[in-house]
Amino acid sequence: MLNPSDWSAIRITAQLAAVTTVLLLLVGTPLAWWLAHTRHRLKPVWSALIAMPLVLPPTVLGFYLLLLMGPQGPVGQLTQALGIGRLPFTFAGLVVASVFYSLPFVVQPLQQAFEAIPARTLEAAATLRASPWDRFFTVAVPLARPGFVTASVLGFAHTVGEFGVVLMIGGNIPDKTRVLSVAIYDHVEATEFADAHRLAAGMVVFALAVLVMLYVVNRPAPERQARSA
Amino acid sequence: MIEARLALARRDFTLDVDLHLPARGVTALFGPSGCGKTTVLRALAGLERAVGRVALGAEIWQDDAVRRFTPTHRRGIGYVIQEAALFPHLSVQGNLAYGERRIAAGERRVALDQVVALLGIGHLLKRRPGTLSGGERQRVAIARALATSPRLLLMDEPLAALDAARKAEVLPYLDRLHEELGIPIVYVSHAVDEIARLADHLVLMDAGRVLADGPLADMLARLDLPLAHGDEAGVVLAGVVGERDVRWQLARLDVDGGSCGFWARDPGLPLGRRVRLRVLARDVSLAHTQPVGTSIGNQLHGTVEAIADDDHPALALVRVRVGAAPIVARLSKRSAHALALAVGQPVWAQVKTVALME
Numbered sequence: 001m002l003n004p005s006d007w008s009a010i011r012i013t014a015q016l017a018a019v020t021t022v023l024l025l026l027v028g029t030p031l032a033w034w035l036a037h038t039r040h041r042l043k044p045v046w047s048a049l050i051a052m053p054l055v056l057p058p059t060v061l062g063f064y065l066l067l068l069m070g071p072q073g074p075v076g077q078l079t080q081a082l083g084i085g086r087l088p089f090t091f092a093g094l095v096v097a098s099v100f101y102s103l104p105f106v107v108q109p110l111q112q113a114f115e116a117i118p119a120r121t122l123e124a125a126a127t128l129r130a131s132p133w134d135r136f137f138t139v140a141v142p143l144a145r146p147g148f149v150t151a152s153v154l155g156f157a158h159t160v161g162e163f164g165v166v167l168m169i170g171g172n173i174p175d176k177t178r179v180l181s182v183a184i185y186d187h188v189e190a191t192e193f194a195d196a197h198r199l200a201a202g203m204v205v206f207a208l209a210v211l212v213m214l215y216v217v218n219r220p221a222p223e224r225q226a227r228s229a
Numbered sequence: 230m231i232e233a234r235l236a237l238a239r240r241d242f243t244l245d246v247d248l249h250l251p252a253r254g255v256t257a258l259f260g261p262s263g264c265g266k267t268t269v270l271r272a273l274a275g276l277e278r279a280v281g282r283v284a285l286g287a288e289i290w291q292d293d294a295v296r297r298f299t300p301t302h303r304r305g306i307g308y309v310i311q312e313a314a315l316f317p318h319l320s321v322q323g324n325l326a327y328g329e330r331r332i333a334a335g336e337r338r339v340a341l342d343q344v345v346a347l348l349g350i351g352h353l354l355k356r357r358p359g360t361l362s363g364g365e366r367q368r369v370a371i372a373r374a375l376a377t378s379p380r381l382l383l384m385d386e387p388l389a390a391l392d393a394a395r396k397a398e399v400l401p402y403l404d405r406l407h408e409e410l411g412i413p414i415v416y417v418s419h420a421v422d423e424i425a426r427l428a429d430h431l432v433l434m435d436a437g438r439v440l441a442d443g444p445l446a447d448m449l450a451r452l453d454l455p456l457a458h459g460d461e462a463g464v465v466l467a468g469v470v471g472e473r474d475v476r477w478q479l480a481r482l483d484v485d486g487g488s489c490g491f492w493a494r495d496p497g498l499p500l501g502r503r504v505r506l507r508v509l510a511r512d513v514s515l516a517h518t519q520p521v522g523t524s525i526g527n528q529l530h531g532t533v534e535a536i537a538d539d540d541h542p543a544l545a546l547v548r549v550r551v552g553a554a555p556i557v558a559r560l561s562k563r564s565a566h567a568l569a570l571a572v573g574q575p576v577w578a579q580v581k582t583v584a585l586m587e
Contacts, residue, residue, distance in 0.1 A: 139318075
């Protein structure tokens with residue numbers, strides 16, 4: 001059915017989305033917690049910066065990331081000085097770009113979930129001897145669970161679907177940086193519509209399955225309770 | 230001794246209090262909403278940061294002079310609020326265990342079983358907070374706080390969200406708490422009936438300041454405080470069940486070693502049992518001579534000790550000392566004038582009803 005290069009694109013896409021999602025949860029959770037609780041006057045600016053990928057054309061984001069990570073860019077100079085080498089046209093470069101690109105899809109659901117936890121619930125935990133970290137892991141995280149599910153699914157799915165940024169940063173190197181969306185584009189360019197179909201239809205099924213799963217897992221609590229009761 | 234010297238200035242609110250509260254029994258912080266009583270309680274808990282000093286006995290929780298501030302989770306307090314704030318993701322059992330397993334074994338002075346029994350929540354342990362009634366939630370919240378063996382229990386209007394029936398359900402548990410555990414309680418409320426029933430010591434607050442503070446009975450007998458002006462104004466007296474009239478289902482409740490006795494509906498308590506009585510000012514009338522041919526069964530001979538104006542210009546408040554017990558009467562100024570009431574004058578006080586608080 002699928003030729004080896006398509007399989008390789010699928011594998012790279014899955015790897016990229018998985019690594020990106022894990023990194024995004026690690027970076028996005030503290031960021032979302034801070035945004036949910038800060039009264040800093042620059043909060044709107046930070047919120048806007050994080051939301052930028054939602055409105056910017058991916059190619060614009062990709063272009064500036066390329067300049068930043070390129071040999072003359074500050075990030076590029078840093079990575080070279082640290083002996084990591086250059087990031088563009090590598091898998092690592094794709095990961096970095098994807099983290100920026102999918103950041104709002106992870107931060108926003110987490111922020112909303114954290115903001116929905118009443119302050120008095122966390123205060124109650126404090127009066128029950130829980131330290132700040134303890135409160136975070138034993139009260140905030142369980143109560144924000146739907147937010148974590150949504151953030152993970154959206155972060156993963158959005159990374160799977162990226163195209164413009166990948167093309168700018170990663171190029172189209174088979175077995176290295178060629179992802180699914182680019183592979184579909186290549187098939188269409190080469191008028192291999194049957195191949196394009198197989199991948200595209202697969203993506204449709206994947207997207208639908210992911211969203212159905214999301215809605216099932218994040219059903220409102222009373223419905224779930226009624227079931228288990 | 231609980232010390233709290235706190236100052237806080239916000240745009241529309243200034244707090245400035247210097248409190249020295251007994252570290253035993255129930256101390257009520259009482260006042261209209263916005264008077265700062267909740268802020269004081271939150272500062273005791275370390276949830277609010279006012280400037281000053283907070284200490285429980287020798288343990289200093291906050292002293293800004295030496296930049297000391299103990300965070301809430303290290304203060305050894307229990308804290309219960311109006312909304313209960315149970316953890317919705319845990320069962321009742323999980324909620325109770327949350328605080329209990331976070332204290333060292335050596336600090337455990339209150340057993341979980343004891344708390345569960347005290348608050349009557351044994352049948353709820355497997356339930357989720359979302360399925361509990363308001364009264365049940367509040368009892369679980371109190372049990373959860375007690376399970377940490379707190380050295381000070383802070384309660385912020387724990388009954389305010391409950392209707393009269395639920396309130397009546399929880400109050401007896403608070404009485405027992407008071408009697409059985411010996412944990413000092415600071416109790417914020419704006420309900421006079423709760424305070425009359427539960428408090429031993431009263432701090433009266435208004436607009437961020439302390440108007441007066443002292444033992445409950447003394448505070449309620451003062452005519453110069455806003456407490457004496459409400460419809461529910463009245464004194465609280467400590468008594469014992471002295472005699473029971475089985476035929477008429479009445480009991481005599483003796484105050485001040487028997488110098489002053491009230492007949493009330495027999496509460497079914499044994500002789501010698503300590504009780505708390507509440508005599509509302511509106512239920513007391515005064516006469517020069519011992520009234521005859523009256524339906525009112527309680528007639529007490531005493532001396533007028535103080536006379537003051539009530540809020541309405543037609544009314545006066547009169548404090549009569551019967552033995553050592555103070556009783557406050559509310560009457561019209563016309564009646565006071567007709568009786569030519571004066572301080573030091575002997576009078577007869579007739580008390581229509583006596584409410585038994587516990």
